[in-house]
Amino acid sequence: MEATRGRPRRLTAVVAASGALVAGAIAVVAANPAHAAACESIEYAVVNDWGGGHQVTVSLTTGTEGVDGWTLSFDLPDGAAVQSAWNVDWSQTGPAFTGSDVGWNAAVAAGQSRELFGMIVSGGAVQPESFTLNGVECGDEGEEPSETPTEDPGPVDAGLVQVASGSTPTAGTVGPDGAIWIANRTGTVQVLGDDGLSDPVLDISDETTTEGERGLLGIAFDPSFEHFYISYTDLNGDTAIEEFAVQGGQIQLDTRRTVLTQEQPFSNHNGGHIAFGPDGMLYIGLGDGGGSFDPNDNAQDLGTLLGKLLRIDPSGAEPYAIPPDNPFVGDPDARGEIWAYGLRNPWRFSWDAATGDLYIGDVGQNEREEIDFAPASSTGGENYGWARMEGTLPVSGQEPADHRPPWFEFDHSEGACSVTGGFVYRGSAIPELQGAYVFSDFCLGIVRAREIEGGTVGDEVEFSGRIGVGSIVSFVEGPDGELYVLSLGGAILRLDPL
Secondary structure, eight states: OOOOOSOOOEEEEEOOSSSOOTTOOEEEEESOOOOOSSEEEEEEEEOSOOOTTOEEEEEEOSOSSOBOSEEEEEEOOTTOEEEEEESOEEEEETTEEEEEOOOGGGOBOTTOEEEEEEEEEESSOOOOOOOEEEEEEEOGGGOOOOOOOTTOOOOBSEEEEEEEEOSSEEEEEEOGGGOEEEEETTSEEEEEETTEEOSOSEEOTTSOOOSTTOSEEEEEEOTTSSEEEEEEEOTTSOEEEEEEEEETTEEEEEEEEEEEEEOOSSSSOOOOOEEEOTTSOEEEEEOOOSSTTOTTOOTTOTTSSTTEEEEEBTTSSSSOBOOTTSTTTTOTTSOTTEEEEOOSOEEEEEEOTTTOOEEEEEOOSSSEEEEEEEOTTOOSOOBOOTTTEETTEEOSSOOOTTBOOOSEEEESTTSOOOEEEEEEOOOSSOGGGTTOEEEEETTTOBEEEEEEETTEEEEEOOBSSOOBOSSEEEEEEOTTSOEEEEETTSEEEEEEEO
16 A cells, blocks of 8 residues: 555554553554644554564544654663564664554554554563554645545454464474374474364474574475375484384374485574475475585585475385486486475475465575565476575676576565465455465564466465564465464464454
């Protein structure tokens, strides 16, 4: 929604909750408080408490237009500090923080809700109370505020609802009988039920380490649910893909076998996501091996599996078969397992359940986060450019002639640091979200979505409810197409209609 301009406004905040406000005083003031005449009283009500990641949503309950151009200020006690925030630029003077340049979501029209801002706080036990905002809306020279543009469809009425709490959830998949299975970074796997998470059904915590970006990073079932696969870094820090037989919905521990291993030279950029594609093959995402700017040029080297999306048939041979239609089969200078290359750290990939199109969230270096794309008709072989390119930005050397530019990219100006790939929404609970690509960024910690228009990226989707939880590390698509959100801090949430 484009912010309304030319009408200065003023807001002051009043703490309505009883007791001390842990985060100190909060004030919300318009950028230009002039022309206080002809003002209409309005009330802003907080529709949820500060959630994980300190996210706030405000709803305009009276008034005719809304207020934008806000500046926010507050104090944090106990040496706490704001690490990053979404759509806010922070400055600090002592314990006082001031946020400016609040983004598009700061404008609130009558009867609508908007995310006010979200932040990640380090140090101290900071959990502000809920509060109510009261203020005035002012027009120029006594004019009445204009009406909200009729072409604005408003936000999607959806938000996050917590359904369970884990230890360090990193990945999830649909298992037998439609149950959601959850992997924890520390090495355990649990099943999500009506009463929360089960006791661990698998525990390899003594065989993995969580140093750097390591741990249990991916899980998958084959299409028949006869085998269960895990992707983790072993005690040497190397990637291991292993298989277990499944009978009666239970993992058969004595059938464990190693499918694939890959040496990892550094503790970061391990990738680790695994998933079966619409073709029944197992796809494996591996990062470039770590280090800044891919020092070994792994992502462009077809002789290594690092920096690649792999495609194998784990049931076709021992330990696996390479599908004969993989793009580099028969090339003596390339590994046949490679499906796509030029990836820095593919952190979650998925296929549109309706079209079969592939979306890959690839973590950037310092400038850009990107979502890469391949249509369902692709025969593989895409080069997504790293480390010659970071998104559409040149990094080193010449842009490859076969570079496939990102489907969507975003920079770090709002505090982003690490994209988390998601899914094209194909559920039925939120019709307004149908066909939009849902994703996140680990540092921003909010659910984002982009419309898809003819296969290309469309407008940003707004949400009316709480969409922030902090440290979003993965999405899970349920058997009904509804989406679950995993926060590394422990929260397991579902994107629900309001």
